Amino acid sequence: MIIFYMLFTWDSEFSVSIDEIDDQHQQYFKITNKLGRFLESFKKGDEVKLHLIFDELLNYAFYHLSTEENYFSDCQYSGTESHIAIHDVYRVKMRNYRQQIREIDSGFYELGVEVQNFATEWLMNHIKHTDKLYVPTLTKCLNKKTDTK
Numbered sequence: 362m363i364i365f366y367m368l369f370t371w372d373s374e375f376s377v378s379i380d381e382i383d384d385q386h387q388q389y390f391k392i393t394n395k396l397g398r399f400l401e402s403f404k405k406g407d408e409v410k411l412h413l414i415f416d417e418l419l420n421y422a423f424y425h426l427s428t429e430e431n432y433f434s435d436c437q438y439s440g441t442e443s444h445i446a447i448h449d450v451y452r453v454k455m456r457n458y459r460q461q462i463r464e465i466d467s468g469f470y471e472l473g474v475e476v477q478n479f480a481t482e483w484l485m486n487h488i489k490h491t492d493k494l495y496v497p498t499l500t501k502c503l504n505k506k507t508d509t510k
């Protein structure tokens with residue numbers, strides 16, 4: 362079976378210079394890589410395991426998006442609304458995938474590959490084009506917080 366999953370390798374260009382968020386981004390990619398490797402050897406009977414890895418990815422992703430959003434509100438980030446709107450589009454897409462994975466009785470492998478590619482590419486682009494915008498505000502705000510501790 363030929364698989365075109367995306368193996369992500371961390372690179373400093375993906376860093377937002379905030380340790381907690383960098384760690385979460387790396388953890389997310391660990392899960393997308395795990396999903397890719399799992400699909401590489403996917404066979405009949407592995408469907409339940411696919412559900413589990415997908416749920417792990419979705420839960421972790423949603424947890425991560427909330428972490429960012431909490432910082433936006435703590436730091437009164439001016440780009441909050443548009444950034445959350447982008448997160449919401451991702452949430453809808455991932456919930457739809459969850460629904461699809463639960464409902465189909467064939468084509469698990471193809472759907473798994475589609476989800477793996479979408480999830481990997483989405484965060485890569487999102488970090489570069491959207492997350493980078495909050496870096497000045499959040500860095501300043503979080504530094505202030507550590508100063509006053």
Ligand SMILES: [Fe+2]
Pocket residue numbers: 429444448487491492
């Ligand atoms: Fe984000």
